[in-house]
Each structure stands twice: as structure tokens, then as C-alpha cells.
Amino acid sequence: MSVVEAGPVTRQQRAARVLTEVFSPAHLAIVLPPIVGARAGGLTGFAYGCLAALFTGVIPYAFLLLAVRGGRIGDRHVRQRTQRFLPLGFGVVSVIVGFGLLVLLEDAPGDLSALVVAMLTGLVITVAITAVWQISIHTGVAAGTVVILTLTLGWVSALAWPLVVATGWARVVLRDHTVAQVAAGAVVGAVVAGLVFTTLR
Incomplete structure (x- = not known):
């Protein structure tokens, strides 16, 4: 439980909680692959994107919820650094399986495969950093998402950067x-997503 949850909740803290929920890593990891897939391959690409989202977001999030329900993890945002390794490790395995399916299917859009590798790389780096320091996964995924959208849809997507700042503000306000x-x-998040996606697409 974070410090702000111990006392009365202010309007600022309520806003921070909403931002934390809406722009959670799981939500972004589910929404992004279908967008990239559709942009690269139309309806077929969208279908592949939905398949990728199953392994990059849906399955890892379901695992997290089950772990919380079973008491192995304290909350959905995994505020305790030592509890992060279980869901992050499972996420790495899930994304690897998803990428393997895309490779086996062969005709998945190249941009989608590049996205999944970028997400996997970001996860692995996050696990490594988490071993010594509680880096923000929320802002990492949010920043990486904006970079990918900018590279995929064009510079108008860069207008979403204030949402990354707002997400970071929320995490600080909640003292997480x-x-x-x-x-x-x-x-x-931005550097890894940009470098890996640009190199592999």
C-alpha cells in the first residue's frame, strides 16, 4: 500500500489513479499491436496484431490478476520491487511464445514482428534494471508506445507525449x-522502442 492510500484521498490523487489505470502497461500492450498490424497489413495485419496482443498483453495481464488474487503479488501495479520478477518473467516467456507464432505463420507484417521484438527487449531490460532499482514501467511503456506510434502513423502521434508526462506525474503523486x-x-522505453523497431522493421 502506498503512503497516499493510508489517508484521505485528494482530488489530485484521484486523477493520478485514473491516469495510472487508463495508461497501465497492460492496456497499452494490448492496444498497440493491432494498430501497428492494421497500419502495416490492413485487416489481415489487424488480425495478426490481435494475436500478438494476446501474448503481449492479455495473457500476461490475466496471469498478474491471478497472482494478485492468489496473494502472491500485492496489487495490480506491483508496487513492491521484489514482487515484479514473477509477472515480468512470465511476460517475457509469453512474448517469446507470441513472437514464435508470428515467425511460424510467416506472413505476419514485418512491422508487427519488429514491435514484438522491441517489446520483448524492453521487458528484458526492465527485468535487469528492476533487480537493483524500481524504474517506472508505466512511463517506460507509455513512452515506447508514443515512439512506435510516431514511427508508424507519423509525427502527429508525437502530440501524445503530454500523456507520458501525465502518467509520470501520476506515479509520483501516488508515491509509487x-x-x-x-x-x-x-x-x-523511448530509446529501446525506437532503436529496436527502426532497426528491424
């Missing part, structure tokens, strides 16, 4: 992260 942790998350 420091300013340094949300800033580092955004930088790592």
Missing part, C-alpha cells in the same frame, strides 16, 4: 515512484 524513476523509465 520518484521523479528520477519515472524519467528513467520514459528515456529507456
Whole structure:
């Protein structure tokens, strides 16, 4: 339980909670693959994107919810750093399986495969950093999402950057992260997503 949850909830904290929920990593990991798939391959690409989203977001999120329900993890946003390894590790395995299916199916859009590898790379790096420091996954995924959308849909998507800032603000307001942790998350997420996606697409 974060410090702000121990006392009365302010309007600012309510807004922070809404932002944390709406722009959670799981939601973005589910929404992004179909968008990239559709942009690259129309309806067929969209279908492949939905398949990818099953492994990048739906299955890992379902696992997280089950772990919370079973008491193995304290909450859906995994505020305790030591509890992150179980859902992150499962997420890595799930994304690898999803990527393997895309490879086997052969005609999946190249941009979609590049996206899944970028997501996998980001996950692995996050696991490594989490071993010593609680970097913000929320801002990492949000920043990576904006970068991918910008590379895929054009520079108008860059207008979404204020949402990344708002997500970081929310994590700090809720005292789940420091300013340094949300800033580092955004930088790592943006750089990894941009480099991997651009190299492989």
C-alpha cells in the first residue's frame, strides 16, 4: 500500500489513479499491436496484431490478476520491487511464445514482428534494471508506445507525449515512484522502442 492510500484521498490523487489505470502497461500492450498490424497489413495485419496482443498483453495481464488474487503479488501495479520478477518473467516467456507464432505463420507484417521484438527487449531490460532499482514501467511503456506510434502513423502521434508526462506525474503523486524513476523509465522505453523497431522493421 502506498503512503497516499493510508489517508484521505485528494482530488489530485484521484486523477493520478485514473491516469495510472487508463495508461497501465497492460492496456497499452494490448492496444498497440493491432494498430501497428492494421497500419502495416490492413485487416489481415489487424488480425495478426490481435494475436500478438494476446501474448503481449492479455495473457500476461490475466496471469498478474491471478497472482494478485492468489496473494502472491500485492496489487495490480506491483508496487513492491521484489514482487515484479514473477509477472515480468512470465511476460517475457509469453512474448517469446507470441513472437514464435508470428515467425511460424510467416506472413505476419514485418512491422508487427519488429514491435514484438522491441517489446520483448524492453521487458528484458526492465527485468535487469528492476533487480537493483524500481524504474517506472508505466512511463517506460507509455513512452515506447508514443515512439512506435510516431514511427508508424507519423509525427502527429508525437502530440501524445503530454500523456507520458501525465502518467509520470501520476506515479509520483501516488508515491509509487520518484521523479528520477519515472524519467528513467520514459528515456529507456523511448530509446529501446525506437532503436529496436527502426532497426528491424
